[in-house]
Amino acid sequence: MDENDWKLINYLSGQPHPSVRELPLPHVLHSEAGEPIYGVDEALQETRTAHHLLDLAGIPRDRGDAGHLDARVLQLMRRCQRLARIEQMHQPDRNCDGHGGVSGYCVECGWSWPCATAETTSGERDDEL
Secondary structure, three states: OOHHHHHHHHHHHOOOOOOOOOOOOOOOEEOOOOOEEOOHHHHHHHHHHHHHHHHHOOOOOOOHHHHOHHHHHHHHHHHHHHHHHHHHHOOEOOOEOOOOOEOOEEOOOOOEOOOHHHHHHHOOOOOOO
16 A cells, blocks of 8 residues: 555544444443443544445445445455456457467457456456446
């Protein structure tokens, strides 16, 4: 990660998010024995940041249990797996022509390599699928 990534994470960690209930100040919880439980602030910051990043990735938070962090992360993982499968299907044709070169076309769609789908799934292109 570069410096800009850390700047984004630091910015997002301080922003409120509708899926995260804020605790009243001070953010120190106590156990049943009355001992303070530290680290709640850090956990809330990381939770807020994760929800904001999932928003940026386009993962919905308004359907059923989709507001839960673990459900949203699972949706993101499934999308990444789907993109990886699509990327594996769109590969350059490796059949050699009479001169030892390759045809330069995608084996899946037949477009010239790299095809738009391969560029999109690899992150080289910003278009939606």
